[in-house]
Amino acid sequence: MAKIKDPGFGYKTAASAKRMVNSDGSFNLRHINKKFSVSEIYSRLINMSWMRFIMLIFIWYGVLNLLFASMYYVIGVEHLTITKSTPYQDFLHAYFFSAQTLTTLGYGLISPQGNTTALVSSIEALIGLMGFALMTGLLYGRFSKPKAAIRFSDVLVLRPFKEKRAIMFRLMNKRVNVMIEPEITVTLAVNDIDDKGNLARKFFKLSLERDKIMYLPTTWTVVHEIDEKSPLKDYTDEQILALNAELLILIEYYEDDFAQNVYQMHSYSFDDLKGNSKFVPAYYFEESGQAILDHSKLSEIEKYN
Structure with a gap:
């Protein structure tokens, strides 16, 4: 997968640079010498x-x-x-x-x-x-004010998938309303050495198993399969876990309560990446046949066997 142009964060970085987007979707940026505006x-x-x-x-x-x-x-x-x-x-x-x-x-x-x-x-x-x-x-x-109501798992996992490997994270609807046609874009930002020998950011748009679904009543596990087209194809599991990288996530969906499209940002540092793990099911059925969504299990993981 070829690099993409800077999505707006800039190529410049530093060895001690923190994540670009906070987990709540806000930009990790401090303004100085900024004039006050009413x-x-x-x-x-x-x-x-x-x-x-x-x-x-x-x-x-x-x-x-x-x-x-x-x-x-x-x-x-x-x-x-x-x-x-x-x-x-x-x-x-x-x-x-x-x-x-x-x-x-x-x-x-x-x-x-x-x-x-x-x-x-x-x-x-x-x-x-x-x-x-x-x-x-x-x-x-x-x-x-329209506000998105997506909850993201606290961690993302690296695990075997379809005879290959995949990076996954999970999300769910915090409310009980209807989310229509949620669509997600995931960008990988890696701090690496450029052609001039300087530390710089490289950006890759990750291909996903599914980047759009019709509805989100339960959970959605977003999967990037590490195949021949993945920018991570040449890395071992240990190298992926040690990468100085960040996943930048943008999700859009039609919010029925506000009757308009809403957006939500999120990010994962690769410090949040857990190897050889899988998510514990959060959606199941009772004996009566009632579907149950357990919000407390969104980030729960277990070892992959």
């Missing part, structure tokens, strides 16, 4: 993890309330139709009034008195309305 804020908020997003909301809510509570406290809590008490209790009153104003809730027990307090509370109410409108849009964007 247009990137939306993308960052949409794509960050749910845990970080929720934490950011709580931080935004807490910091704003502390800021405005401090303003009300400095102005004087007597302007909030409450009787002055201890400094701690006065600040709590100011904080809870701020929370009611920011959320436009307003129980009516505390209300602003005087022009200064009324001006600050009106500004806070405006910020609250805009902030919650923005959060509503972000929540909708996060829920409505």
Whole structure:
């Protein structure tokens, strides 16, 4: 199999270079000296993890309330139709009034008195309305954004196959929805010496036993047979296991829930490659005839006999 052109990662590499694509599909790239762009804020908020997003909301809510509570406290809590008490209790009153104003809730027990307090509370109410409108849009964007739901096995295996050898990995649908016509492309990236004696990346598109199926209700074992056309045909098992290489994977399928095509990337370092092993079946039938898919067995392997 002939080399292919750089798919976009560049030929340059180093002996200590890490994998190009992380296991979650993100590029393993650190940006430096990059100018801040306001247009990137939306993308960052949409794509960050749910845990970080929720934490950011709580931080935004807490910091704003502390800021405005401090303003009300400095102005004087007597302007909030409450009787002055201890400094701690006065600040709590100011904080809870701020929370009611920011959320436009307003129980009516505390209300602003005087022009200064009324001006600050009106500004806070405006910020609250805009902030919650923005959060509503972000929540909708996060829920409505099409996301692939493919789980990849933690390992790939090297084993005998049809009187030859093959490299295999397995994937499954994390959801119970229908995945239509999933299609996969696998590129092998090998760090090797080029014609000039320099360390460089070489790219090969691997032929697969099947690169497209109609549906994915259970598991799919993706197989690259090491035949006469394979870039690995001249390597022994030991040499393959020792290769400084990476499999770059791109899968596309029609997502029924979102009514459009979605994409997902993944990669395997050859450090994840297990020799003379096979996957344990994750799909089987009960005595009643019910088909069972055990998600816990996706990455489970055993020795090949």
